[in-house]
Amino acid sequence: MISQNGIYSVDKFIEKALYDKKIGYYSQNNPFGKKGDFITAPLISPLFSEMITVWAISYWIKLGKPNKFSFVELGPGDGTFCKTFCRVLENFPEFKKSVKIYLFEKSTKLIKIQKNLINNKKVVWIKSLNEIKDGPVLFFGNEFFDSIPIKQFEVKKFKIYEKFLQLKKGQFDKFILKKTSQNMTKKLSDLNLIKKKGIIEYPEQGLKILDHIIKKIHSLKGGILLIDYGYIEANGKDTLQSLKSHKKNIYYKNIGKADITYLVNFQLLNKYLLKQRLLLNKIVSQSFFLKKLGIIERAEILSKKISFKEKSDLYYRIERLLSGKKMGKLFKVLFASNKETKFNLGFK
Template sequence: MATLLRSALALRRTPCRSSVVRLLTSSSGASSSSSTTPTSHTPEPEPAPSSAAESPSLVVDRSGLFNTPEHSHGPGAAVETAMAKHIKALIRFRGGPITVAEYMEEVLTNPNAGFYMNRDVFGTHGDFVTSPDISQMFGEMVGVWAMCLWHQMGQPEAVNLIELGPGRGTLMADLLRGTAKFKDFSQKLTVHFVECSPALRKIQRETLKCVAKGGDEATTAKDDQTPDSVPEQISQISGASVSWHFDLEQVPRGVPTIIIAHEFYDALPIHQFQKTPRGWCEKLVDVAEDTSQGLRFVLSPQPTTASKLYLTRRMRWASLQEKAEIEHVEVCPQAMKVTAEIAKRVGEDGGGALIVDYGDDKMVSDSLQGIKKHQFVHVLDSPGDADLSAYVDFPALKHVVQECAVGASAYGPITQSEFLGALGINFRLEALVRNATEEQVEALNLGYWRLVGDGPAPWLDEDDDPNSLPSGMGARYKALVIVNDSCGPPVGFQKL
């Protein structure tokens, strides 16, 4: 891996894309004693294929967020959820419909019945899988990117490594495990998780094998403790200190920072707008008037405050063609707020941020979707029991960084395939396959394809069902970086 790191650093000085990073081309360059053997994402250190190999036919590619299923709030609909009752009570209390953004925020993060708050929703046994669940290689490549950025930062003596919405902690565990041998880097890290879910914080502590400082497992944090009351934790994977926060503003300032936001932005609440003869009106959620008393979408009778503020700002950045053709627009004010905060932190403290999510390099139209048990559902069905997510508007994020003008710049977006390819994922695959069993090789190849491929798997025969395996995520998912201007373009984002 030392060869890999040197090659990755050299890549930013090489104008030819063919000079890709060679990742772990020999066992002598491994990042840890088990780095050239597929590792499990369970707490046990025994070698095993990625957990995503389990029941691959159940995996849903969350990038396909169109063709919304029919809304089923009539006869035969599912039992009304506690969240549905809460939403209807909220609407009646307000005396009218609520915004889509308010609906999303309640459904996903309400302390009592929010989708993310009280359970594990990730993996093949949950509602959806993410790239770290698919293969250990994803977290390892992000670790390589972080090390390269650290070198570009001038190898500072202390670094805040922040992950926004860390899920089960799988990405961070793979990152720490893959970089643990590089003490110059790994011992400089202090890990900060921005996580509001008590259930997920518990899983993250287990995934990172955290114990209270000093190694006393008896004082390990309990489920009901808030982030502020949790004693300092140490990850036994690398020895890094780990702490939890409710939002990014709580993470200490004044230290160079590397921020990771993987599938974080897609769950931030959005406002939806629709062009009508009376102007741009906002899409709202109301109680249905029929006997089912379910939920329904309605349009505001006239432009709302949100359309005057958020939509007007977004339309300033739109091209003339977009303004003429688009009929529906999604705007995410929280994404703009978080991006501005990231840009300010990176510009003032140094470092950079990596944003990986599904989205478009253009204005987003109508992408909001619900996912429950690996199946698409209508966004108003079973609120609180299904995930809600939308495409990320990458051009809007870049405009926010430009407007901030705080000593930071945005690069990209590039496809996930381009990003992982520049970091050498193909060579990492070769190294893992070399010491793998036949079953592990199959799982690794499938995971590799899911991360970098595009469309149906290329090994399917004419008679095979194209839906029998999930499509590749390599083109749908994009990577955007925000870095301090002193760093220059990071690995994979150089102008060719």
């Protein structure tokens, strides 16, 4: 479709560019790591995944060690997080017995890569969240939300227009603005997204998935831990961005050959989850969260057993996760759960 001429709303364009079965970026590539286009926290250091696993186990303990516990990873990428999760489980036999691990992944190409890497009978791949039957359930997503297409609107002279991309022979030609319907204006207004000027970013598809997750949390009990890069206060800026071979790319160029992401609006997610009667902790930075969970102490223990070269590599990687100039500040952590269990490890 994208190889022909056509006009696409921003979300439809991203959907095609990332997930089209033929030309989509996630259908053709393994984008992760040095050889790919970008790197994520689980690939930077296994300590990231170890901390999250121990956090998940602590949550299970807080819930009273239920015999059946579902852990769902949303968008597992190349499977690195889950691989570490399975390794850590070996030290916690009681938890290992109770937990069932689900991977919720859309890309067939990535499912193959994950299956190769993980190779563990405890792990089940699902296409729909309806396949999760046992609760309590803990959902976890690292950089999941930022890969789900968003809609964009532009406010001009107090009127709202949806942004579209016109393509010619499969290449970007120009942007087109179309007046927004009353129905859509009401949706944006209900979510307090309307500003006097600038760009409005609306994660319609992401919120639909969140609705499904919220329903599961209400029916099975449990929660959702989300880590992503984003902001608390929207400022009317266009946050769509793209990386190709670790370098900036204009998101409508190299269609299907580069990733497209955006900054997640955490205030919106917060409000949305609160509205749906979930209990929320204050949103914290990745640095705050990982430090509270003891990542530095863990590194100190590990560094006693390794060479100087390995030690400097370990601290270089931790610095990438924690530094305010790198991932530490821009990445935020959100946890929402059903009201019966208050759990604030890592947030206080």
